Amino acid sequence: MVVQQRKLIDIRSLSLLDLKDKLTAMGEQGFRAKQVYEWLWSKSCTDFDQMTNLSKALRETLKDNFEIRDVKIRESQVSSDKTIKSSFTLYDGNVIEGVLIPTPDRMTACVSSQVGCSLTCKFCATGYMERKRNLQADEIYDQVVLIAKQAEEKYNQPLTNIVYMGMGEPLLNYSGMMKSVERITAPDGLNMAAKRITVSTAGIAKMIKKLGDDEVRFNLALSLHAANDEKRNQIMPINEQNSLQALADALKYYYAKTKNPVTFEYIVFHHFNDELQDAKELARFCKHVPCKVNIIEYNPIALADFVNADADKIDQFAAYLRSQDIVTNVRRSRGKDIDAACGQLAIKETVV
Structure with a gap:
């Protein structure tokens, strides 16, 4: 049986509210969305592993569900x-x-x-x-x-x-x-x-x-x-x-x-x-x-x-x-x- 790879979501296509909804649906606390959003847009971060004020577990969750399509x-x-x-x-x-x-x-x-x-x-x-x-x-x-x-x-x-x-x-x-x-x-x-x-x-x-x-x-x-x-x-x-x-x-x-x-x-x-x-x-x-x-x-x-x-x-x-x-x-x-x-x-x- 061929297992299809799940398509990752382009995280920067999401508004802050959309990101919060996605994360809470995954069991994460809502305030984490603002932290992630700050990394993406204020700090221009393009690597989830560099989001150092997030737990390793959350960073792994982000990598499993999202991608950053950086230029x-x-x-x-x-x-x-x-x-x-x-x-x-x-x-x-x-x-x-x-x-x-x-x-x-x-x-x-x-x-x-x-x-x-x-x-x-x-x-x-x-x-x-x-x-x-x-x-x-x-x-x-x-x-x-x-x-x-x-x-x-x-x-x-x-x-x-x-x-x-x-x-x-x-x-x-x-x-x-x-x-x-x-x-x-x-x-x-x-x-x-x-x-x-x-x-x-x-x-x-x-x-x-x-x-x-x-x-x-x-x-x-x-x-x-x-x-x-x-x-x-x-x-x-x-x-x-x-x-x-x-x-x-x-x-x-x-x-x-x-x-x-x-x-x-x-x-x-x-x-x-x-x-x-x-x-x-x-x-x-x-x-x-x-x-x-x-x-x-x-x-x-x-x-x-x-x-x-x-x-x-x-x-x-x-x-x-x-x-x-x-x-x-x-x-x-x-x-x-x-x-x-x-x-x-x-x-x-x-x-x-």
């Missing part, structure tokens, strides 16, 4: 500018990437929200990958923990910021993204301030409205890259179902609910969206909600033939926006030499 670093590369890109192996063999971006005044973790992406943005390496699945909240949380450890070990600095700008579209993994933010910001989690977190979207209008309904406290960034529907359709097919007018309406709704200003991310491509007319269109779009603009340097990928705009064109573009009283920052790429810069994250082989 592991597969490989890390360090850029000449000290940016660190890491590939992470998930419990099912799939691989994602995340980045530590060190600057003089902050340490930022750039994390992924999906394995691959379904949006097919023409200038982004991840957009040429198949979307395998959404990441679970604990998989996003683990990226933050591992990147924070790199910041401490490599640069003796704590992690200060988190951006959901890695692989995938966060708003198409809404529940996973939101639960991860909750665990990262919770007093019984990593206890990071929500204002230190930025979620970047390619523009899903109905989900931007949902962010407003949920009255989120983190920052929202919209990858715009063109304030003209015809041009945006060419480089971001998502715009065909989420027009600029639909996005403007969603952003106004979001701002009315949250009072959070929005960041617009804009790559200035050579001979595509780098003229004064493009800057004027962007300035008009900026009037919808209180905002700032981050002009981002384009990072070439092998699968596309876009070219970064000339430096003087970028300066003129930024100068026009500032003349319209729009706060404008020109962001220089980090980690380009190891394909860690914005839009360059891609895994050549992933497991289904």
Whole structure:
């Protein structure tokens, strides 16, 4: 007779209340759930044997019934500018990437929200990958923990910021993204301030409205890259179902609910969206909600033939926006030499 192995429960998929119910059903005292939960989320423990204030018998019970599907670093590369890109192996063999971006005044973790992406943005390496699945909240949380450890070990600095700008579209993994933010910001989690977190979207209008309904406290960034529907359709097919007018309406709704200003991310491509007319269109779009603009340097990928705009064109573009009283920052790429810069994250082989 073949004895089937009992399937273990992914313990970090459980709420504190669910965990308490499971443990009491096993004959354990209810307060033990809070102890276990603290090990999992406050102390980021991924090994039941290391939960030293629990009895050995309880630790054995946990191992017999639960598993911790922790994310592991597969490989890390360090850029000449000290940016660190890491590939992470998930419990099912799939691989994602995340980045530590060190600057003089902050340490930022750039994390992924999906394995691959379904949006097919023409200038982004991840957009040429198949979307395998959404990441679970604990998989996003683990990226933050591992990147924070790199910041401490490599640069003796704590992690200060988190951006959901890695692989995938966060708003198409809404529940996973939101639960991860909750665990990262919770007093019984990593206890990071929500204002230190930025979620970047390619523009899903109905989900931007949902962010407003949920009255989120983190920052929202919209990858715009063109304030003209015809041009945006060419480089971001998502715009065909989420027009600029639909996005403007969603952003106004979001701002009315949250009072959070929005960041617009804009790559200035050579001979595509780098003229004064493009800057004027962007300035008009900026009037919808209180905002700032981050002009981002384009990072070439092998699968596309876009070219970064000339430096003087970028300066003129930024100068026009500032003349319209729009706060404008020109962001220089980090980690380009190891394909860690914005839009360059891609895994050549992933497991289904």
